[in-house]
Amino acid sequence: CSSGNGFPNFRRKPVIIIVVGMAGSGKTTLMHRLVAHTHIKNIRGYVVNLDPAVMTLPYASNIDIRDTVKYKEVMKQFNLGPNGGILTSMNLFATKFDEVISMIERRADQLDYVLVDTPGQIEIFTWSASGAIITEAFASTFPTVVAYVVDTPRSEDPTTFMSNMLYACSILYKTRLPLILTFNKVDVAAHQFALEWMEDFEAFQAAASSDQSYTSTLTQSLSLVLDEFYNNLKSVGVSAVSGAGMEAFFKVVEASADEYMDTY
Numbered sequence: 001c002s003s004g005n006g007f008p009n010f011r012r013k014p015v016i017i018i019v020v021g022m023a024g025s026g027k028t029t030l031m032h033r034l035v036a037h038t039h040i041k042n043i044r045g046y047v048v049n050l051d052p053a054v055m056t057l058p059y060a061s062n063i064d065i066r067d068t069v070k071y072k073e074v075m076k077q078f079n080l081g082p083n084g085g086i087l088t089s090m091n092l093f094a095t096k097f098d099e100v101i102s103m104i105e106r107r108a109d110q111l112d113y114v115l116v117d118t119p120g121q122i123e124i125f126t127w128s129a130s131g132a133i134i135t136e137a138f139a140s141t142f143p144t145v146v147a148y149v150v151d152t153p154r155s156e157d158p159t160t161f162m163s164n165m166l167y168a169c170s171i172l173y174k175t176r177l178p179l180i181l182t183f184n185k186v187d188v189a190a191h192q193f194a195l196e197w198m199e200d201f202e203a204f205q206a207a208a209s210s211d212q213s214y215t216s217t218l219t220q221s222l223s224l225v226l227d228e229f230y231n232n233l234k235s236v237g238v239s240a241v242s243g244a245g246m247e248a249f250f251k252v253v254e255a256s257a258d259e260y261m262d263t264y
């Protein structure tokens, strides 16, 4: 398969799916659901956990940062608080990330997807050197997409919606990877309103104007700026709890991987 990235033997599989999102958006629960879906559908998946501080994982992982770096010991050794501990653990793991890539490369012929869970606090992954190193290591070896998980019920508030979109926007431009807006928790609230707001900024402005605050004025101006950003996005509604939208999710991942192969 040829692509424009200058790697003549660049493969179309496996596709790396990096799951990011605000704390509590449902990344880990969604990972669990995605892993279960791959088992049911005989999709060949590989699972990587990059959250050093998670106590228990609901799914079985093939590669777990916690096997290599003991977060609690890192905190003690370097005299760090929780966030510093997570960051330093990721830095330590990033120095060995070529081994992770090699492990996946050796199995590449037997894999369709690699699912990657990231630390609870999004900025620890998205704004750190090690997050960038890990993302680049994946993206220079395999087609890589970012699934940005949105807490849909919470995003019914226009200002929260806008914060989420700005965050997703910054990740898109920082990683330059295909980004999938993954509206989670549709068992609680359908994501139709979000699609409408993205489609028609006047509809969004109408919703935002019910709030007369300064933030709301800012939010309205930003919605114009984001119009261009929305054009570059794919989105899908899912429920990690009910399992709704799993087929649709993997379809969007495939389309995004095609986009990756065309672009890079």
Ligand code: GDP
Residues within 6 Å of the ligand: 021, 022, 023, 024, 025, 026, 027, 028, 029, 030, 120, 184, 185, 186, 187, 188, 238, 239, 240, 241, 242
């Ligand atoms: P993370 O911090 O992004 O990894 O989020 P978690 O996976 O730990 O989920 C945070 C909370 O949201 C938990 O209480 C989950 O049970 C809940 N949750 C996650 N996905 C869904 C969903 O699809 N529907 C509902 N109703 N709750 C969900």
Ligand code: MG
Residues within 6 Å of the ligand: 027, 028, 029, 051, 054, 118, 119, 120
């Ligand atoms: Mg989590």
